Amino acid sequence: MGQPITLTALSPKTASSALSFAILKGHDDIFERLVKMEYTDEYVPNHALICAINMGETDHIRQLLLHCPLIDIFNRYGGLFSYAPIVIAFSETEVPLYIIPFFHFQELKQGNFLVSEAFIRKGTGWWGCASTRKQPSALSGDRAINIGDRKMCCELYGGG
Amino acid sequence: MKFQVPQGTPLMYALSGTWEPKLQEICELLLKHGAKVDEMYSGSEENAIQIAKRIHPSLIRFLEEAIKNQQ
Numbered sequence: 001m002g003q004p005i006t007l008t009a010l011s012p013k014t015a016s017s018a019l020s021f022a023i024l025k026g027h028d029d030i031f032e033r034l035v036k037m038e039y040t041d042e043y044v045p046n047h048a049l050i051c052a053i054n055m056g057e058t059d060h061i062r063q064l065l066l067h068c069p070l071i072d073i074f075n076r077y078g079g080l081f082s083y084a085p086i087v088i089a090f091s092e093t094e095v096p097l098y099i100i101p102f103f104h105f106q107e108l109k110q111g112n113f114l115v116s117e118a119f120i121r122k123g124t125g126w127w128g129c130a131s132t133r134k135q136p137s138a139l140s141g142d143r144a145i146n147i148g149d150r151k152m153c154c155e156l157y158g159g160g
Numbered sequence: 161m162k163f164q165v166p167q168g169t170p171l172m173y174a175l176s177g178t179w180e181p182k183l184q185e186i187c188e189l190l191l192k193h194g195a196k197v198d199e200m201y202s203g204s205e206e207n208a209i210q211i212a213k214r215i216h217p218s219l220i221r222f223l224e225e226a227i228k229n230q231q
Contacts, residue, residue: 053170053173054177058182062189065189065190073169073170074169074196
């Protein structure tokens with residue numbers, strides 16, 4: 001398995017989903033860290049803003065407006081957002097802040113699908129905690145989320 | 161696992177919600193950041209004030225004041 005990586009090494013959309021999820025799950029300490037990252041994809045803070053509004057979190061709204069130049073107040077939102085694997089991982093495990101640097105994230109091509117997988121370091125091994133399976137051409141809202149792959153990940157990579 | 165959001169701008173989205181106690185504060189933040197109350201967005205059937213009339217009538221006066229200040 002690869003080396004542990006930090007959230008800053010993840011793709012912008014993955015980090016954005018983590019930012020959004022930090023709001024949704026009330027992980028204020030994680031939010032504080034992620035909101036100060038320099039995002040290059042406007043999806044990142046704008047999705048988080050909608051999440052903060054959805055939660056009625058005025059402090060988070062204020063911070064996003066202050067810290068994120070890519071916030072587009074006129075952007076229109078619609079459709080479905082899919083959670084990235086790391087977000088599912090958060091959901092499944094209620095991962096505390098200190099474990100974030102011990103995530104491993106990878107994408108593999110399997111036939112016509114791109115499979116994204118998230119792993120949490122556990123002891124000397126890696127625990128496959130979530131995966132998504134999507135068509136490379138699909139929009140993010142159309143991604144097929146398959147957290148049922150967790151067992152398969154454990155069988156393939158050990159741990160669990 | 162999917163997260164359903166309604167169509168609209170952040171201000172419209174806020175006004176579509178049910179978190180009344182903090183709603184005015186949220187709207188104030190968005191308005192301070194440049195959100196427009198009376199703008200009709202392409203492809204939308206309602207603007208923010210029309211949404212408020214339907215869901216949060218108590219905020220209409222506040223929003224009308226905001227329109228005056230934006231003009």
